[in-house]
Amino acid sequence: MADLSIDFAGIKSPNPFWLASAPPTNSGAQIHKAFEAGWGGAVWKTIGAPVLNVSNRYGAWHYNGHKMLAINNVELISDRPLEVNLREMAEVKRAWPDRAVIASAMVESNPEAWRDIVRRIEDTGADGIELNYGCPHGMSERGMGSAVGQVPEYCEQITRWVMEAASIPVIVKLTPNVTDIVPPARAAVRAGANAVSLINTINSIIGVDLDTLEIVPSIGGKGSHGGYAGPAVKPIALNMLSSVARDPEIREAGVPISGMGGIATWRDAAEFLLLGAGSLQVCTSVMHYGFRIIDDLVEGLSAWMDEKGFATIADVVGRSVHRISDFKDFDLSFRAVARIDPAKCIRCDLCYIACNDTAHQCIDLVDGEGRRVEPRAYGPRANGKEEATANRPLPVVREADCVGCRLCYNVCPIDGCIEMVEVPSGRPSITWAELTAARPEVGTDWEAMKRYREENGIDIH
Amino acid sequence: MIEKERRTGGLGEVLPPLSEHEARVEAYRCLFCYDAPCTHACPTHIDIPGFIKKIATGNLRGSARTIMEANILGATCARVCPVEELCEGACVLNAEGRPIMIGRLQRHATDHLFENGIRLFTAGPPSGRRVAVIGAGPAGLACAAELARLGHAVTLYEKRELPGGLSTYGIIVLREPVEVALAEAEMIAQLGVDIRTGRELGRDLTLDALLGEYDAVFLGIGLGGSPALGIPGEELVLDGLTWIERSKFEPEKMEVGNEVYVVGAGNTAIDAATIARRLGAERVTILYRRSEREMPAYRHEYEFARREGIDFRFLTQPLRVLGENGRVTGIECVRMRLGSPDASGRAAPEPVPGSEFTLPADQVIKAIGQEKPALIAELGLATERGFVKVDEAYRTSIDRVYAGGDCIRARGAASTVMATQDGKLAARAIHEHLGAAAAAAE
Numbered sequence: 013m014a015d016l017s018i019d020f021a022g023i024k025s026p027n028p029f030w031l032a033s034a035p036p037t038n039s040g041a042q043i044h045k046a047f048e049a050g051w052g053g054a055v056w057k058t059i060g061a062p063v064l065n066v067s068n069r070y071g072a073w074h075y076n077g078h079k080m081l082a083i084n085n086v087e088l089i090s091d092r093p094l095e096v097n098l099r100e101m102a103e104v105k106r107a108w109p110d111r112a113v114i115a116s117a118m119v120e121s122n123p124e125a126w127r128d129i130v131r132r133i134e135d136t137g138a139d140g141i142e143l144n145y146g147c148p149h150g151m152s153e154r155g156m157g158s159a160v161g162q163v164p165e166y167c168e169q170i171t172r173w174v175m176e177a178a179s180i181p182v183i184v185k186l187t188p189n190v191t192d193i194v195p196p197a198r199a200a201v202r203a204g205a206n207a208v209s210l211i212n213t214i215n216s217i218i219g220v221d222l223d224t225l226e227i228v229p230s231i232g233g234k235g236s237h238g239g240y241a242g243p244a245v246k247p248i249a250l251n252m253l254s255s256v257a258r259d260p261e262i263r264e265a266g267v268p269i270s271g272m273g274g275i276a277t278w279r280d281a282a283e284f285l286l287l288g289a290g291s292l293q294v295c296t297s298v299m300h301y302g303f304r305i306i307d308d309l310v311e312g313l314s315a316w317m318d319e320k321g322f323a324t325i326a327d328v329v330g331r332s333v334h335r336i337s338d339f340k341d342f343d344l345s346f347r348a349v350a351r352i353d354p355a356k357c358i359r360c361d362l363c364y365i366a367c368n369d370t371a372h373q374c375i376d377l378v379d380g381e382g383r384r385v386e387p388r389a390y391g392p393r394a395n396g397k398e399e400a401t402a403n404r405p406l407p408v409v410r411e412a413d414c415v416g417c418r419l420c421y422n423v424c425p426i427d428g429c430i431e432m433v434e435v436p437s438g439r440p441s442i443t444w445a446e447l448t449a450a451r452p453e454v455g456t457d458w459e460a461m462k463r464y465r466e467e468n469g470i471d472i473h
Numbered sequence: 474m475i476e477k478e479r480r481t482g483g484l485g486e487v488l489p490p491l492s493e494h495e496a497r498v499e500a501y502r503c504l505f506c507y508d509a510p511c512t513h514a515c516p517t518h519i520d521i522p523g524f525i526k527k528i529a530t531g532n533l534r535g536s537a538r539t540i541m542e543a544n545i546l547g548a549t550c551a552r553v554c555p556v557e558e559l560c561e562g563a564c565v566l567n568a569e570g571r572p573i574m575i576g577r578l579q580r581h582a583t584d585h586l587f588e589n590g591i592r593l594f595t596a597g598p599p600s601g602r603r604v605a606v607i608g609a610g611p612a613g614l615a616c617a618a619e620l621a622r623l624g625h626a627v628t629l630y631e632k633r634e635l636p637g638g639l640s641t642y643g644i645i646v647l648r649e650p651v652e653v654a655l656a657e658a659e660m661i662a663q664l665g666v667d668i669r670t671g672r673e674l675g676r677d678l679t680l681d682a683l684l685g686e687y688d689a690v691f692l693g694i695g696l697g698g699s700p701a702l703g704i705p706g707e708e709l710v711l712d713g714l715t716w717i718e719r720s721k722f723e724p725e726k727m728e729v730g731n732e733v734y735v736v737g738a739g740n741t742a743i744d745a746a747t748i749a750r751r752l753g754a755e756r757v758t759i760l761y762r763r764s765e766r767e768m769p770a771y772r773h774e775y776e777f778a779r780r781e782g783i784d785f786r787f788l789t790q791p792l793r794v795l796g797e798n799g800r801v802t803g804i805e806c807v808r809m810r811l812g813s814p815d816a817s818g819r820a821a822p823e824p825v826p827g828s829e830f831t832l833p834a835d836q837v838i839k840a841i842g843q844e845k846p847a848l849i850a851e852l853g854l855a856t857e858r859g860f861v862k863v864d865e866a867y868r869t870s871i872d873r874v875y876a877g878g879d880c881i882r883a884r885g886a887a888s889t890v891m892a893t894q895d896g897k898l899a900a901r902a903i904h905e906h907l908g909a910a911a912a913a914a915e
Contacts, residue, residue, distance in 0.1 A: 076529065077497065358565040358568045359506075359565060360504045360507070360509075361506055361507040361508050361509075362504065362505070362507060364508075365507035377508075387507065387508035388513075390513055392894070392898055394513060394516075395514060395515065395559065395890075396514055396516075396559060396562075397558055397559060397560075397563040399513070399514070400510040400513035400514035400563040401510055401514075401562075401563050404510055404513075425504050
């Protein structure tokens with residue numbers, strides 16, 4: 013059995029799964045329940061400045077019958093009195109000494125306010141503090157949240173105030189609403205942060221109601237951009253996570269990263285770990301299904317680690333980071349082609365139309381005698397299931413023309429039916445960087461490119 | 474006969490309509506195949522993935538348009554098509570045993586149209602040409618609708634009181650309520666088709682007169698009545714199609730026996746037996762002279778009948794219907810065995826000598842197919858295996874006279890959807906012919 017426990021910047025928990033600072037961690041009662049279900053930690057819903065919330069807080073993005081591929085919200089930080097939150101935090105920590113209890117905080121941008129909140133949090137016995145520099149709506153209008161996270165100088169300054177006051181580990185939560193997440197991450201590290209976490213929610217408008225023409229969610233007829241989260245943001249989160257994980261300055265500082273943004277299953281969790289997350293935070297999928305999802309998160313991750321021979325979480329963290337490369341370092345001679353397994357193919361022809369309409373026109377329909385046939389090759393009197401299915405042609409890849417774009421692989425509804433198979437290109441390995449170092453003109457002159465292709469037998473039609 | 478309590482379930486449509494949510498969830502399951510096999514298998518080649526996608530997006534009107542562009546009787550076909558043999562039977566998801574419920578989705582979209590009184594189609598710009606269509610069954614209605622959309626003036630003559638043909642008179646309400654068939658006919662009338670009911674070719678009209686008045690004539694005359702069983706006691710036997718017709722228009726007046734026998738094992742036999750069972754018969758038994766393997770009913774119909782509690786006696790041929798005072802008392806049968814293949818290619822049944830036996834019965838219904846209509850001979854049309862002979866363009870042996878539907882079905886199973894496709898294609902052939910004729914005249 014793999015050991016799932018973590019020590020994240022000094023914060024210990026029996027497994028890497030923490031509830032993110034959000035509605036699921038709004039109260040002590042909820043966190044008790046979550047810990048009973050097996051969650052390793054919880055980041056308390058942000059406490060700090062006084063706020064009032066509104067009705068119709070969450071919008072969601074549904075696709076083809078799947079509910080909540082993403083959620084967006086205009087909910088602010090905790091609207092419960094500060095003392096109530098702090099008292100419950102202390103109670104939870106006393107009851108659950110082995111779990112990570114982390115307070116998320118956001119106050120006005122002045123050193124006194126931050127020093128005060130840090131002291132009050134430490135009095136509860138909490139294991140750490142997460143600085144919310146990410147909230148993109150409402151709080152940012154008041155100069156807090158992402159208004160801080162978007163400006164590395166503010167980020168650094170406030171982190172310094174906190175670090176001067178804090179004796180427990182401090183995590184800086186970063187906003188994704190920037191063109192490059194690395195500068196604010198570096199700013200936090202320069203100011204002495206013990207860890208960073210990312211991503212907070214993304215600025216978004218989830219939609220417009222086609223009956224009322226109001227923005228969703230509608231607050232008495234008005235709407236606003238809200239914070240976008242859930243499975244749909246995972247690829248964005250993975251990219252930002254790996255950008256920070258790869259950054260030499262942050263690597264050198266040895267600061268761990270708490271990853272979040274669309275983690276719904278243990279598979280997502282494993283990917284976050286592989287790209288450098290040392291702890292994992294989860295929100296939307298819990299808001300969708302409740303705390304019980306922890307069961308499969310833990311069991312699935314553990315089974316996968318056993319299968320792969322990983323004994324501890326530390327063995328997994330960052331394992332795939334080195335595989336992230338720049339385009340210029342890809343091997344231009346690497347070649348893969350799509351291959352369709354006729355035994356698995358159900359002849360939906362989605363690969364055929366995707367390839368022929370929008371990719372590289374290298375899938376044919378081939379009949380039982382190996383002849384290429386056109387789609388809809390039947391007359392108006394055709395009918396019946398026998399006729400429609402018995403001789404239905406099979407999509408077949410013309411491998412010589414396949415550029416290996418992988419679109420067919422992605423549209424195929426049957427697992428394992430289309431595989432991308434590596435084939436020899438017959439050319440020596442070379443990267444764009446190497447090529448343009450040796451022959452710079454290839455990158456600037458189409459005639460030079462033409463010559464290079466002819467010399468190397470690269471035919472593009 | 475004792476008045477029986479009506480069985481629960483009654484004569485209402487067997488399948489409930491899909492709720493909006495059910496329809497959407499089912500529509501999402503559709504893979505949206507390209508050059509889809511369901512569309513290939515559909516005799517009218519409806520763009521099935523296209524209409525299903527529109528249900529998924531909430532564009533029900535567009536969905537109905539996609540269906541009805543290809544099949545103007547889409548609401549009827551959604552209910553009566555043997556989908557297991559056609560679209561659903563060809564669905565790629567049969568690979569996992571769960572094909573899309575195409576028929577019920579089609580019903581969802583077309584019902585939306587009729588329930589909301591939406592008119593999708595209009596008559597085309599007038600061509601100045603006139604066409605007479607004989608028979609307001611599926612073939613005639615589809616032909617008339619297509620001709621009207623192409624701008625021709627169409628008069629549709631129907632011998633019965635109501636339009637719709639077998640959809641109105643011959644499909645049991647469990648599959649299709651009369652109102653659906655009549656609503657479709659009404660939609661076609663709104664296209665400007667002049668539907669004249671109670672007018673029969675050969676009685677009220679002559680072909681010569683029609684050819685004098687119209688540029689072309691389309692015959693969608695269907696088939697005739699049931700053939701006789703040719704056994705003693707024939708006068709005591711009820712006709713299956715009449716039995717079904719009464720169940721649609723006056724079920725409350727029907728008397729149903731306790732021990733009912735239906736002779737024949739086609740889809741009409743199963744319908745007739747289902748009606749008897751649903752109206753309270755204690756036991757309904759289908760008698761068929763061949764074995765289960767040769768029965769002409771669709772497999773899914775047979776399974777449906779078994780679920781309805783209908784019994785089957787295979788390799789059994791009635792010899793005589795016994796009666797007293799005009800009432801059936803029993804049916805004398807003989808056991809059969811299968812011999813060498815006959816002209817139809819199926820094993821020919823032959824009686825087992827000395828195996829005669831008598832079953833107590835109080836009602837016998839025959840459903841052994843339909844005869845060829847007498848009109849074919851009266852009009853002097855060339856025939857093929859007794860059916861009207863037509864060429865690729867649905868032309869009969871008489872100039873300017875076309876035909877389609879069950880009356881030309883010399884091969885393959887007769888069905889509403891095949892008749893609908895005939896009517897549509899014949900209309901296009903007539904349209905081409907009229908265009909060519911106009912060009913020649915100029």
